[in-house]
Amino acid sequence: MKAERALHEKNLNCCPVERLLSVVSGQWTAYLLWVLHENGPQRFGALQRLVPGISTKVLTERLRMLEAAGLLDREQAATIPPQVTYSLTERGLELRVLMNGLGEVARRWDAEGWRPPAR
Amino acid sequence: MKAERALHEKNLNCCPVERLLSVVSGQWTAYLLWVLHENGPQRFGALQRLVPGISTKVLTERLRMLEAAGLLDREQAATIPPQVTYSLTERGLELRVLMNGLGEVARRWDAEGWRPPAR
């Protein structure tokens, strides 16, 4: 319904952090950015191998979304077969730095025995 | 099915950042932590007013989850009517600091005209 959707939007509109998180919170997304940061620019198939378990559908969705968000570049070579390479943009890199901060705390908490509660 | 669940768990297990994000990525969660940080300890009803649009069900879920995660404390006074107060723990505070970092970048990107892509 529209009213509910509007509420959700209002929520996103009034909280910058949730807005930013909405980009990263989808499944595989954070890991995907991390993979691109660790291994440098990668092709579609390579990503699929580097992120085991992800389906082509979701991988495509994520890549399109992150591209639309300006977090990564898509470079297509008009060869046969086609070669498409994805790489982090400046903004994607900046986000990765933030997430490294999260990662440090996450690993420290891990070491302290912390676990996320079951959903 | 178990296999899919297992895959999800494996994904969470191998990526500390996603594991940490899994706590914060739920709707209202980031905003809720922010509210508690800005306004100090609050009671259930006050939170419901400070986070307009959230249902009692989801608010309860979030509070329980964050408590289980050790991010906030629940203090119950055995009065009639009951008074329950929620406050950030040390860990909750630490997480808030991280999220302030996200908030800075989020607001800067906003100022630069950035918007998250439509889901």
Added chain:
DNA sequence: CTGGATCCCTCAGGATACTG
């Protein structure tokens, strides 16, 4: 090789009513 198009199913989350 890089996806697009479907089908299907689970589950997060909204609305509402009720209780100690």
Added chain:
DNA sequence: CAGTATCCTGAGGGATCCAG
């Protein structure tokens, strides 16, 4: 006041097949 108990819907995401 501070929740619990249901019911319900939509979106997220997996599996599979097809296409340029």
